[in-house]
Amino acid sequence: MIRLLLFFAILGALFYAALAYGRHMIRRWQHSFTQPTQQKSLGEKLTQCPYCQTFVPTSQAYQAKGRYYCSKEHANL
Numbered sequence: 001m002i003r004l005l006l007f008f009a010i011l012g013a014l015f016y017a018a019l020a021y022g023r024h025m026i027r028r029w030q031h032s033f034t035q036p037t038q039q040k041s042l043g044e045k046l047t048q049c050p051y052c053q054t055f056v057p058t059s060q061a062y063q064a065k066g067r068y069y070c071s072k073e074h075a076n077l
């Protein structure tokens, strides 16, 4: 009887450990999915001006001839 009790105690401990580890892995897995979206909202994608090699945020860059420039002047050069 004691052996059976001990067996179930070990089984319970193992199950609890597996559950805790599973939760930890799921959290890590979810974190890996949420991280790129957070980076997307925080930092904007930068594009390099082909003329002066300056990096500018895509939303602020001047688009001409299918490329991104830091300013209208550089796009016209």
Ligand SMILES: [Zn+2]
Pocket: 049, 050, 051, 052, 053, 054, 069, 070, 071, 074
């Ligand atoms: Zn430029």
